[in-house]
Amino acid sequence: MNTDPVVTHPRLQLIALDVNGERYEVITEPRRTLVDVLRHDLRLTGTHVGCEHGICGACTVLVDEQPVRACLMFAAQAEGVRIRTVESLSDGDSGLNDLQRAFSEHHALQCGFCTPGFLMLADGFLAERPEATKEEIREVVASNLCRCTGYQTIVEAIDACATARRGACATPCDTPAGKEH
Incomplete structure (x- = not known):
C-alpha cells in the first residue's frame, strides 16, 4: 500500500506569443497574467508591476496596437495577437x-x-x-x-x-x- 501523499501539479499549457516582433513559446499555467510571463519568463522587465488590479497603468503594453493593462490579461489570452512592450520603442x-x-x-x-x-x-x-x-x-x-x-x-x-x-x-x-x- 502506497502511503505517499498525492502530489498534484497545476495544469500547464504551451502558448506561443508574438512579443516585439519575436515569437516565444512558453509553458505556463493558464491563470498566469501576461505581465508575469513578460517579466519572469521572457525577462522583459521594462513592463512594471504596480497595483495588479488594473488601476495604476504601470503594466501597460500594446496588444494589436491598443493599450492594455498586462496585469488584467492572462498570457494565454495573448496567443494570436501582437504584443509590444516598452523595449520595442x-x-x-x-x-x-x-x-x-x-x-x-x-x-x-x-x-x-x-x-x-x-x-x-x-x-x-x-x-x-x-x-x-x-x-x-x-x-x-x-x-x-x-x-x-x-x-x-x-x-x-x-x-x-x-x-x-x-x-x-x-x-x-x-x-x-x-x-x-
Missing part, C-alpha cells in the same frame, strides 16, 4: 525613440516607475490620434497613475512628440512604432 541606433527623448527633454519622469506604462499608453494613443490636442492627451494620461510629476510635464512631452511627428510627416510616413498616421 528603442530605435536601435541612438537607443531612444522620439517619444522617449521627449519624456527626457521635458522632464516627464521622476522615479521612472510609471514611465514605461505612460510611454506605451502614449505610443498607442498617438498612433490613433496623431493630431491630438493637449486636452485630449491630458484626458488619456489621467488613466495612469504617477506619484511624482503632477502630469503636466508628461502632457507636454507627449504633445511635443505629437507636434514633431506631424511636422516631420507632411505626407504619410512611418512613425517609430511602424504605423502610418
